Amino acid sequence: xxxxxxxxxxxxxxxxxxxxxxxxxxxxxxxxxxxxxxxxxxxxxxxxxxxxxxxxxxxxxxxxxxxxxxxxxxxxxxxxxxxxxxxxxxxxxxxxxxxxxxxxxxxxxxxxxxxxxxxxxxxxxxxxxxxxxxxxxxxxxxxxxxxxxxxxxxxxxxxxxxxxxxxxxxxxxxxxxxxxxxxxxxxxxxxxxxxxxxxxxxxxxxxxxxxxxxxxxxxxxxxxxxxxxxxxxxxxxxxxxxxxxxxxxxxxxxxxxxxxxxxxxxxxxxxxxxxxxxxxxxxxxxxxxxxxxxxxxxxxxxxxxxxxxxxxxxxxxxxxxxxxxxxxxxxxxxxxxxxxxxxxxxxxxxxxxxxxxxx
Amino acid sequence: xxxxxxxxxxxxxxxxxxxxxxxxxxxxxxxxxxxxxxxxxxxxxxxxxxxxxxxxxxxxxxxxxxxxxxxxxxxxxxxxxxxxxxxxxxxxxxxxxxxxxxxxxxxxxxxxxxxxxxxxxxxxxxxxxxxxxxxxxxxxxxxxxxxxxxxxxxxxxxxxxxxxxxxxxxxxxxxxxxxxxxxxxxxxxxxxxxxxxxxxxxxxxxxxxxxxxxxxxxxxxxxxxxxxxxxxxxxxxxxxxxxxxxxxxxxxxxxxxxxxxxxxxxxxxxxxxxxxxxxxxxxxxxxxxxxxxxxxxxxxxxxxxxxxxxxxxxxxxxxxxxxxxxxxxxxxxxxxxxxxxxxxxxxxxxxxxxxxxxxxxxxxxxxxxxxxxx
Numbered sequence: 106x107x108x109x110x111x112x113x114x115x116x117x118x119x120x121x122x123x124x125x126x127x128x129x130x131x132x133x134x135x136x137x138x139x140x141x142x143x144x145x146x147x148x149x150x151x152x153x154x155x156x157x158x159x160x161x162x163x164x165x166x167x168x169x170x171x172x173x174x175x176x177x178x179x180x181x182x183x184x185x186x187x188x189x190x191x192x193x194x195x196x197x198x199x200x201x202x203x204x205x206x207x208x209x210x211x212x213x214x215x216x217x218x219x220x221x222x223x224x225x226x227x228x229x230x231x232x233x234x235x236x237x238x239x240x241x242x243x244x245x246x247x248x249x250x251x252x253x254x255x256x257x258x259x260x261x262x263x264x265x266x267x268x269x270x271x272x273x274x275x276x277x278x279x280x281x282x283x284x285x286x287x288x289x290x291x292x293x294x295x296x297x298x299x300x301x302x303x304x305x306x307x308x309x310x311x312x313x314x315x316x317x318x319x320x321x322x323x324x325x326x327x328x329x330x331x332x333x334x335x336x337x338x339x340x341x342x343x344x345x346x347x348x349x350x351x352x353x354x355x356x357x358x359x360x361x362x363x364x365x366x367x368x369x370x371x372x373x374x375x376x377x378x379x380x381x382x383x384x385x386x387x388x389x390x391x392x393x394x395x396x397x398x399x400x401x402x403x404x405x406x407x408x409x410x411x412x413x414x415x416x417x418x419x420x421x422x423x424x425x426x427x428x429x430x431x432x433x434x435x436x437x438x439x440x441x442x443x444x445x446x447x448x449x450x451x452x453x454x455x456x457x458x459x460x461x462x463x464x
Numbered sequence: 465x466x467x468x469x470x471x472x473x474x475x476x477x478x479x480x481x482x483x484x485x486x487x488x489x490x491x492x493x494x495x496x497x498x499x500x501x502x503x504x505x506x507x508x509x510x511x512x513x514x515x516x517x518x519x520x521x522x523x524x525x526x527x528x529x530x531x532x533x534x535x536x537x538x539x540x541x542x543x544x545x546x547x548x549x550x551x552x553x554x555x556x557x558x559x560x561x562x563x564x565x566x567x568x569x570x571x572x573x574x575x576x577x578x579x580x581x582x583x584x585x586x587x588x589x590x591x592x593x594x595x596x597x598x599x600x601x602x603x604x605x606x607x608x609x610x611x612x613x614x615x616x617x618x619x620x621x622x623x624x625x626x627x628x629x630x631x632x633x634x635x636x637x638x639x640x641x642x643x644x645x646x647x648x649x650x651x652x653x654x655x656x657x658x659x660x661x662x663x664x665x666x667x668x669x670x671x672x673x674x675x676x677x678x679x680x681x682x683x684x685x686x687x688x689x690x691x692x693x694x695x696x697x698x699x700x701x702x703x704x705x706x707x708x709x710x711x712x713x714x715x716x717x718x719x720x721x722x723x724x725x726x727x728x729x730x731x732x733x734x735x736x737x738x739x740x741x742x743x744x745x746x747x748x749x750x751x752x753x754x755x756x757x758x759x760x761x762x763x764x765x766x767x768x769x770x771x772x773x774x775x776x777x778x779x780x781x782x783x784x785x786x787x788x789x790x791x792x793x794x795x796x797x798x799x800x801x802x803x804x805x806x807x808x809x810x811x812x813x814x815x816x817x818x819x820x821x822x823x824x825x826x827x828x829x830x831x832x833x834x835x836x837x838x
Contacts, residue, residue: 166674280765281765283765310536311741312536312741312744312761312762313536314746316762337673337674338674339748340746340748380678381674381677381678382674382678382748383681383706383707384703384749385702385706385747386747386815387703389706392682392685393707394678395675395676395677395678395679395682399646
């Protein structure tokens with residue numbers, strides 16, 4: 106049911122010859138799932154791009170479409186149950202509408218993914234080594250021995266002690282942090298140019314989280330890959346991302362450089378996110394400022410701006426446009442900053458009303 | 465730093481100076497030990513080892529105050545919480561609640577205390593029975609303890625739902641009809657039902673979205689003020705614990721390595737583990753101002769609690785470790801406003817206190833040599 110014309114695909118391949126395009130380009134991606142209850146509009150009109158050596162952080166709450174969009178990049182949605190339009194190009198190759206065969210060549214070779222829970226992402230029945238070897242041999246010539254040597258090399262690279270012994274261990278014999286390292290080794294075994302990390306540290310302790318974030322950055326330097334880091338934790342974003350994309354209700358609501366998003370956010374949802382986190386240096390006598398209400402249903406999204414039912418600034422926009430008209434993703438005040446909001450002068454509001462509370 | 469916090473700190477020092485005057489603390493745990501036996505496979509199921517989940521932990525929680533327990537997974541913080549609520553029986557040690565020993569009480573003797581010590585769980589999905597309505601879930605504790613007559617039950621349930629910010633008309637709904645944050649509120653209403661004096665909150669917000677976490681944390685703080693409830697707040701999120709608790713204990717592998725008031729722990733941590741833990745916590749504000757600070761990186765993982773290292777349990781990952789650390793277990797000693805268990809305890813500032821400090825630190829980073837840590 107993937108509604109993509111043959112033409113689009115050929116067009117994309119023709120375009121791929123230009124070297125100027127970033128490694129990963131997502132254009133007007135819409136992902137919908139028809140269900141018994143209706144159409145789940147998981148991702149709507151999403152566009153972003155990531156170049157080699159860059160890190161894009163995607164932040165959002167559960168159900169904001171951040172995981173669905175990145176799974177689409179690897180073609181992990183069941184075509185029969187998904188309606189997907191738009192274009193995703195990985196290294197110039199079109200992913201939307203590409204068949205299983207073509208996808209298998211891209212997956213693991215050009216692009217790889219690390220998942221949140223390494224225990225469920227690793228097969229409990231096979232040794233760590235066997236699973237890395239499998240990933241390697243799918244895309245490379247060479248006998249089992251070279252593949253095994255490569256697996257040991259990768260485990261060594263991600264910092265597993267005694268890799269030549271641990272390669273024959275099963276996932277349950279590894280600790281949580283080591284499993285995530287093994288996942289990274291498996292993802293990077295074919296030197297993919299794109300690494301998608303979907304909440305890679307959410308299940309880990311802070312000290313281990315710091316280790317894994319270091320490792321991802323180290324691997325990025327080593328292989329010069331583009332990295333997409335999906336997380337709900339602004340702390341992780343602050344630590345690792347160059348560019349940040351904030352998602353809400355399946356749409357991009359704000360995009361800009363990491364420092365700008367953290368210091369001059371222009372969208373009330375981002376203000377809310379910043380206000381609701383406690384941090385290790387903040388004033389503890391001030392209560393946290395939560396975002397009222399709950400995330401929207403994607404079955405029946407709110408009219409107008411998806412955030413308007415929870416937005417405390419919507420009264421500042423005349424004529425109730427927030428609940429009738431979907432704001433465009435337009436350039437913000439600062440360069441390379443996009444924001445989806447009707448507020449006429451968000452930076453002034455931020456400086457005068459919000460900053461005090463958030464920071 | 466802040467006025468309310470100073471007040472708490474003051475009242476604590478008074479307590480220590482004149483315990484007879486201000487009475488006993490609400491909860492006093494001394495040398496608490498909880499071992500879980502490791503059984504061999506086969507018919508005999510002999511005990512072949514002990515998981516030393518909690519090994520000699522002592523702390524106090526004052527009335528209406530909060531103590532935060534932080535540490536990584538497997539450090540024994542959850543086990544401590546469960547022993548305090550007597551969901552587990554302690555292997556040894558004492559648990560004094562309002563001066564009465566409750567560690568060895570049997571089921572029947574424990575009944576009156578259960579009313580006063582309640583628990584909030586981490587996962588709002590598995591801690592509510594999906595086949596019971598919210599009314600039943602919140603009402604059951606009152607029915608069991610017969611604190612409210614049957615005809616007043618509904619009013620009381622609705623009152624509780626309103627207190628935690630839920631629609632009182634929804635008492636007839638099932639947990640599946642609520643979102644994660646709302647379910648956590650149901651769990652909180654259930655914990656409040658018996659007017660407890662102490663709530664053990666075991667990672668109450670870590671399963672929730674960030675924007676919802678703040679709602680629940682604020683709710684818990686409001687309830688604490690309103691009903692004068694003491695909290696044993698267990699969490700791995702250092703920022704949340706700092707926000708919620710004026711006093712914090714850091715645990716590592718079944719032991720408390722450092723305990724003290726908020727500022728002592730966060731501004732001048734003395735134990736290397738506390739320093740490493742704080743240094744690994746991502747700091748949004750620092751990144752916003754610019755300059756990601758140098759971090760202390762711990763190598764490896766927490767050792768197995770079945771066979772913990774001799775002497776200081778942290779020595780296998782510690783950059784200060786020397787011979788004495790393997791031979792002698794460091795006692796918990798008072799240094800300034802804190803107690804710390806380390807042979808080489810010394811202060812190190814790892815999080816900046818103010819924006820000015822951060823800016824200074826960023827400038828320093830360019831010139832000064834980076835924090836050298838092995």
